[in-house]
Amino acid sequence: MTIRGRVRTGLSAVADGLFAIGLALLNPAVLGLWLVGLVLGPVPVLGPEFLGLATTVVRWRADLERRIGTRAGVPMRRPYTPRPDPAEVGDRQWLRWLLTDPATWRDAAWLLPGALVAIGLGLLVLTITGYGLAGVLLVPLWLFLGGIWFGYGLFWPTTNLAEAWLALPQGLVVVTVGLIVAPLLRTVNLRFARLFLAPTRGAELRLRVAHLTESRAGAIDAQAVELRRIERDLHDGAQARMVAVGMTIGLAERLVLRDPAAALKLLAEARATSTTALVELRHLVRGIHPPVLAERGLEGAVQALAMSLPVRTTVTSHLPSRLDTPVESALYFAVAETLANVIRHSNARTAWVTLRHTGGVLFAEVGDDGDGGADPRHGTGLQGIERRLDAFDGTMSVTSPPGGPTVVTMELPCVSSSPRT
């Protein structure tokens, strides 16, 4: 990291320390609210409502800490069990769901010790940097206050201007120490929070099972819909046309002696229909598994795709060898869908695709210089891509500020198969 980067990280960590102290001061109030909720819980009608509200506040505070942690490189996932289906806010089942979730109690248990640790570490950071700043600013202060100063660092008390000047390098050293220590202390604070706020092993497994169940159901649904579409396309398209071809040729057979000219016309018609059937079949095959993907793998298929786009698209790729077919296919369609979005919505003039495979993860990045403003929560296309990747434990993220540029990043865990022989 550059010096500038380090300074920036240090400063933001100091600011985070200050912020953490402020938040920690909220904790006792949150805890108090929750305790009151627990006491009032058994009271009919109002009790459960209040307890629910208090728990929501606790979870809000815990989620805030999780977000801060994730941003500062100490990721914490939400540990809560999903709300049972028939539960309505305020009813008995809902209350049981809140209270039997161990994560609720772990959140509450964190509030006080978490606050103490955050305040302690935050004050430490502020003290060190503050003292350093005092050293840097000592000379002007000393001159302004007219020599009534009791001393700094090694020179205690400060007796003359020269010694006052020497506070400057000492102050700089202390500030530097503060900036170096601040991110470390922030991490310590968040690690401590993680002990309480991150899912336990059991919760982790439960979350994983829930996620797998959901993504499996999504994959099966998508598969069924896809098969249905293929069946319908074949039935209404190519199959019907081939029947027509057979009929036309049969008719031509009957006419060939009596009216050769009409027979010829029918044969030409049959040929045209068979060509149309082939075109339909080709489109269908491309939709199931593009031939170029089968022949050239992900890299070649994306290159071919880029060539066919009306927007100039560059492809850079560092893939070691062929990947597992389902993974190639999933990522190909995800990239194709993303590029289709670029063409349809972005007004971009150029686009680029990067493919990379490192550490068992396949990355694809699709960027464009268009208008930006793409939002995965609103586009069904982007949601479709997410579901497609989800079946492989893959993820997608979108950065698309208004005015652009848009960058879509996709990640799929996978191992590359052995080099092709």
Add this chain to the structure above:
Amino acid sequence: MRVVIAEDLTLLRDGLTRLLKAFDFEVVDAIDNGPALLPALLRHRPDVAIIDVRLPPTQTDEGLKAAIAARTQIPGLPVLVLSQHVEPLYARELLTDQAGGVGYLLKERVSDVEQFVATVQQVAGGGTAFDPEVVAQMLARREPLAGLTAREHEVLRLIAEGRSNAAVAAQLFITEKVVSKHINNIFTKLRMPPSDDDNRRVLAVLMFLNA
């Protein structure tokens, strides 16, 4: 004219053989797999080879690779590649040596027998012939062609499909003289100096594929 055919589906291989024989071609060899293709091409040195992109044992693009490999050893060996689908990417790879004598068609074009035979002869004679579908995909990327008029577009499309000047003239109901004028305009707009006459048609097609 001596032909080598490489096609793994028996039905199509026999059909092609029969069709070509009916038009007085001599089918010197009919191959059904990838590894045997390159040696056969080098041994027979046919006047034209008709090759399926996808061949056993890998069922990927063995035919295409063999065709390209054969052309590095026998420069300008006329090759007509057939495929169930067409990719501008493959068309570009076939053309990179700029030697001409290359064709790339959808398999279904075989059903228009006379047009198909004309294309085989065109390729055997050192011309280039690309499937209308590839050409359409190329031309859909307007960028490098921004300067061309609509008429010049049409002419270029027909050239890329492998038509001669006479055929282009007949199709567009204009005289051959006008066609060659259009072609000269196209070359000028694409900045192709008249010095390297022979392959400017190939170069023009290649330019779009590389765009």
